[in-house]
Amino acid sequence: MTFIRSTFKKNRSLWLPALNYIRAMSSEGPTSAFSTLSISRPSNAITHVELNRPEKRNAMNRAFWSEMVDCFTEIAGDSECRVVIFSGAGKIFTAGIDLMDMASDVLQPEGDDTARTSWNLRRIITKYQETFSVIEKCPKPVVAAVHGACVGGGVDLITACDIRLCTQDAWFQIKEVDIGLAADVGTLQRLPKVIGSGSLVNELALTARKMYSDEAKSCGLVSRVFPDKESMMDGALELAGEIAARSPVAVQGTKMNLIYSRDHSVAEGLDYMATWNMSMLQTQDVMKSAQAAMEKKTPKEVAFSKL
Numbered sequence: 001m002t003f004i005r006s007t008f009k010k011n012r013s014l015w016l017p018a019l020n021y022i023r024a025m026s027s028e029g030p031t032s033a034f035s036t037l038s039i040s041r042p043s044n045a046i047t048h049v050e051l052n053r054p055e056k057r058n059a060m061n062r063a064f065w066s067e068m069v070d071c072f073t074e075i076a077g078d079s080e081c082r083v084v085i086f087s088g089a090g091k092i093f094t095a096g097i098d099l100m101d102m103a104s105d106v107l108q109p110e111g112d113d114t115a116r117t118s119w120n121l122r123r124i125i126t127k128y129q130e131t132f133s134v135i136e137k138c139p140k141p142v143v144a145a146v147h148g149a150c151v152g153g154g155v156d157l158i159t160a161c162d163i164r165l166c167t168q169d170a171w172f173q174i175k176e177v178d179i180g181l182a183a184d185v186g187t188l189q190r191l192p193k194v195i196g197s198g199s200l201v202n203e204l205a206l207t208a209r210k211m212y213s214d215e216a217k218s219c220g221l222v223s224r225v226f227p228d229k230e231s232m233m234d235g236a237l238e239l240a241g242e243i244a245a246r247s248p249v250a251v252q253g254t255k256m257n258l259i260y261s262r263d264h265s266v267a268e269g270l271d272y273m274a275t276w277n278m279s280m281l282q283t284q285d286v287m288k289s290a291q292a293a294m295e296k297k298t299p300k301e302v303a304f305s306k307l
């Protein structure tokens, strides 16, 4: 068994396309073959992605940075999935980048001279950025459910999610300045768009001060705070169920257009929306939803085709 596992790990790039194909064919949805992520389908059309290195506080090691890309690429193409819940196993959500594992990759980049070393480092940084950008590029909404600590890379991760929930004991820390880094995989770009106060973003990023759940709620980083993890996961599942019950054409179009509008002018956003809907409005989902509304049915009573 150990031999099979190590052979699989070594030849991962050869096996992965076949594995993804098998997963895509499965009506059960993705099955976990990742070492840092656990994937399940707790309910119809809902995929649960769980950070799964609890003994290391879900620290983000090198496997994690690439597994996330494989995982969300798969989810994006999985027509059985309409919404994703993202949480952490064990005591906390995540301790951020794996400090034991980052040294060789980020701190000692290879290269024959400064130009080549810099170029390699740039390539590594953009690869790391993609780890969280895939969440945003995935058309299915992603609900982050945070308990305990959410440190460094954890904040990068959740700012790329569409909805954030947390427990009363949750805290958030843009820890990068404390380890000599300017956070470079999304927090500095996305957090100012998530919370209204530029002053607060600057304060948190420049001082690495911990922000606790009450402040996270009042500044808009999270939309709901739950007493404990169990009630949060129930709440996340219920919320995901509401999203999954609605037309996937409408839901995915809403996500993509919200993100586009965040990064463009109102005029550009409206133009993009018109182009989007000139095809998407032709969906059968509009007629089905309108008819259901006339008949006073809830979206849960309407059967929408897979997307």
Ligand SMILES: CCC/C=C/C=C/C(=O)SCCNC(=O)CCNC(=O)[C@H](O)C(C)(C)COP(=O)(O)OP(=O)(O)OC[C@H]1O[C@@H](n2cnc3c(N)ncnc32)[C@H](O)[C@@H]1OP(=O)(O)O
Binding pocket: 055, 056, 057, 059, 060, 091, 092, 094, 095, 096, 097, 098, 099, 100, 101, 106, 124, 125, 128, 149, 151, 152, 153, 154, 175, 176, 179, 181, 183, 184, 185
């Ligand atoms: C191009 C790169 C872009 C990315 C940049 C990202 C940057 C960042 O993420 S900066 C933030 C880095 N993280 C930290 O500084 C957090 C360090 N950890 C902690 O402060 C504590 O562990 C924490 C408060 C999160 C939890 O404390 P707790 O008492 O519950 O656990 P510990 O006993 O400290 O740890 C348990 C085992 O987990 C290992 N571990 C924890 N954090 C990390 C980490 N970040 N990297 C690697 N390993 C970690 C810890 O060593 C313990 O392991 P063991 O001794 O084997 O039991």
